[in-house]
Amino acid sequence: MTDVWPHETGDFSLGSATINGAVVRFAVAGMGPPVLLLHGWGGEIKSWGILPGALLDRGFRVLVLDLPGFGASSLPAAWSINDYARCVRELAAQVGIERCDIVAHSFGGRVALVLGATDPAFIIRLALMAPAGIRLKSFRLTVWSKVIYPVLRTFRRGAQSIGLRSGESIGDAFYRRVGAVDYANAQGTLRSTFVKVVREDLRTYARQVKAPTLLIWGELDRETPLLQGKILSQLIPDCGLVVIPGAGHFAYLERSDYCLTVIAHFLGR
Numbered sequence: 001m002t003d004v005w006p007h008e009t010g011d012f013s014l015g016s017a018t019i020n021g022a023v024v025r026f027a028v029a030g031m032g033p034p035v036l037l038l039h040g041w042g043g044e045i046k047s048w049g050i051l052p053g054a055l056l057d058r059g060f061r062v063l064v065l066d067l068p069g070f071g072a073s074s075l076p077a078a079w080s081i082n083d084y085a086r087c088v089r090e091l092a093a094q095v096g097i098e099r100c101d102i103v104a105h106s107f108g109g110r111v112a113l114v115l116g117a118t119d120p121a122f123i124i125r126l127a128l129m130a131p132a133g134i135r136l137k138s139f140r141l142t143v144w145s146k147v148i149y150p151v152l153r154t155f156r157r158g159a160q161s162i163g164l165r166s167g168e169s170i171g172d173a174f175y176r177r178v179g180a181v182d183y184a185n186a187q188g189t190l191r192s193t194f195v196k197v198v199r200e201d202l203r204t205y206a207r208q209v210k211a212p213t214l215l216i217w218g219e220l221d222r223e224t225p226l227l228q229g230k231i232l233s234q235l236i237p238d239c240g241l242v243v244i245p246g247a248g249h250f251a252y253l254e255r256s257d258y259c260l261t262v263i264a265h266f267l268g269r
Helices: 051-057 081-094 107-118 139-154 156-161 170-177 181-185 188-198 203-208 226-235 256-266
Strands: 002-007 010-019 022-029 034-038 061-065 100-105 123-129 213-218 239-244
Touching (some): 022 051, 022 081, 034 051, 034 081, 061 081, 081 107, 107 203, 203 226, 239 256
Parallel strands (some): 034 061, 034 100, 100 123, 123 213
Antiparallel strands (some): 022 061
16 A cells, blocks of 8 residues: 545545556545445546545445546556456455445446346445446437438538538547547547447346345436436346435535435445
8 A cells, every 4th residue: 555545534545456457546444344436437536525535434444446447547458347347346355355335326337237246245235326327219319320320421521511520530420419428538448448338238237136226316317317217226126216306417426415324324324
């Protein structure tokens, strides 16, 4: 362990581990029941706000990391969700955690669902905030992917007339048009990872989750609409759904006290 990550409510020791070619930064603190935090796409350790320190104050041992490709963690190749799940499991083992609760948001929720299905002995409970992983059919996406995108690939001049930006590839224009800003902002192996990740619907994994699961969803979430939460709550065998009125995709930042109370109660603290 080296360095110290200062937080609003406690000091977390920083460390790094090399797992499957990725150098993974993590922070850990506390001596109580272990809880692992998995951030969303584009996030990192510090994007959790007050939550890690608040859970530490509640008596947990808190492990939080920059998932490979984000923050200070590297990503050596395009990874699948299963690659991320194996990485998280190995990191936990390296810091001496064999069984834990998981609190995850969005993309981190994808990883948590896979862990819940494939490594049930590792999971005590899952508190998932707007986890991604349920693909919804969209008329807009269907039209762009089945009609407009193939035409643009064939007739690039026509693409200029409907908004292809200077220097922008047809693929980038397509993903921008259908709302995949994360794809447009990603580069290199992270972009390839994005494509792998979003193609996979996790309904099969959700059905296999055995741990008690709490879904926390912002009523006004546009990134992962509440409909996804309702579908997941029916798929996961032991599952409850809490909807936070007026909140969006980042409910844990918008309504941090509310989310902390709900999570701590679910985790028995």
